Amino acid sequence: MEKGNNTGVPDFLLLGVSEDPELQPFIFGLFLSMYLVTVLGNLLIILATISDSHLHTPMYFFLCNLSFVDICFTSTTIPKMLVNIQTQSKAVTYGGCISQMYFFTLFVGLDNFLLAVMAYDRYVAICHPLHYTAVMTPQLCGLLVLVCWILSVLHALLQSLMVLHLSFPTHLEIPHFFCELNQVVQLACSDTFFNDVVMYFALVLLVTCPLAGILYSYSKIVSSICAISSAQGKYKAFSTCASHLSVVSLFYCTVLGVYLSSAVSQNSRSTATASLMYTVVTPMLNPFIYSLRYKDIKSAPRRLLGSTPGKESVDPPQ
Template sequence: METGNNTRRISSFFLLGFSENPHLQLLIFALFLSMYMVTVFGNLLIIMAIITQSHLHSPMYFFLANLSFVDICFTSTTIPKMLVNIHTQSKTITYVHCISQMCVFLVFGELDNFLLAVMAYDRYVAICHPLYYTVIVNHRLCILLLLLSWDVSILHALLQSLMVLQLTFCGDVKIPHFFCELNQLSQLTCSDNFPSHLIMNLIPVMLGAISLSGILYSYFKIVSSIRSISSVQGKHKAFSTCASHLSIVSLFYSTGIGVYISSAVVQSSHFAARVSVMYTVIIPMLNPFIYSLRNKDVKRALERLLEGKL
């Protein structure tokens, strides 16, 4: 006897979104369209400022430009499809599109994770080994770290996608989310394959733990180095170079961990969708503001860019 429909027989899923109340759809559409436009425009400004301003051609801003690009792609993976569904009053997403969306989302989600770790390493070398900074963090190493981040992220996303393709789904293919999220898809399956489910949940935790451990170690060494600086001005200057990055790291990991813990504790059909907005939409939107307001070089570059001074 078959335990469920095979994945090949499923042509589409249904994304339930945030609410099934039709009166809220216009408000949700306007709110997320506004946040999406701010995210894209703000991160594009950061990228253009770094490219056009020669004094920002350094490893720190090279990684920041890549982080802004990844944030644009990360948000573009989910929000446009949600806006189209609201506009067309359709909750359907095809099976192929759903798996593709999940795969691309995992790629850029892990890239965010790895780039934050790479940027922490960059700040560690700059503060703890300033005399050797240009020798250690050279152009070749920057490209190598970026390519390594891309390779691991893509391999992880492909592995997870292949595992999902092997799953058998039951009759109910309603996803209480605004995009095809890995955990939500795994909950719809009626496949009793414990090793696959264990790997699907364990690998993201391991990758996140590795990156977070690297960040914590880097900041432990940074704090130790700053404490050894005698002058207050010197301590403030050293700390100011990593204040923006530390703010993003705190937001990204605290909300990411909070989402997974709260989703496991609170059983609500739309709860996971609501809390995941923080790290999928809000943080990518806040990144340009945090870096422009707390970084004088970026703020000055953006002012020159908006004034048309290249």
């Protein structure tokens, strides 16, 4: 069978969250608001981290990178959905679909790896505080982020190139609000066995390894916190990793929930709705979770405006 993208450009249609015309204005307003909150919240964390010298530490360096990735993550899906609702068009070009799939896979992978790196940073800070500055050097922090980018770029490139070799019908309806890799592969009219093997092998490898690292780090962190004699010391140690643990739980629970439910249920529309949790809700909540837990971020705007003097952080070594 000749490849569909060689015999003619496939016509892809994104069916979105709902096809009810009466709900479209509400959906547009809701997602526009969530997108703006996500961008502004994460952008404020980036600006505060860059501008305030108190936040030039490994912990906030990784948080700044996570905020940047979250902005890019939501920007790969929400703007296109808003444009489609506003123009009352569901069409997406073949090239646009492949590009969206690539960048979505790239940034979700980066989220995954950065959360693991941040868990390692908290492990060193709490379990080996005296060696923290010697271990978490700027060179190592930059190298860890670079490795995250390289792995994510290669994985996204592999998955996208494999999709290019599939054949698609000339008219394709995707029951999702963006070109999600698994949904597009399932709708191909050629053999997808090799794609499925690589996709699920990469999913297991690239999710299991970082998640195992996170669980190991927090098992050691919990052991170290329990060994602290004072209640105040336990609280200070726990407060530095509570926000990260909340974000990790929210991200992995929603991602695994979506993919496990899609494996059990064949209802693609319900899977698309569930995907909103980790594609839209989680990046939006991350700035609130970190801002509420880290007083350094909350006080950064006041320090920049000169209304309050800079205070030393009470967190463990940064």
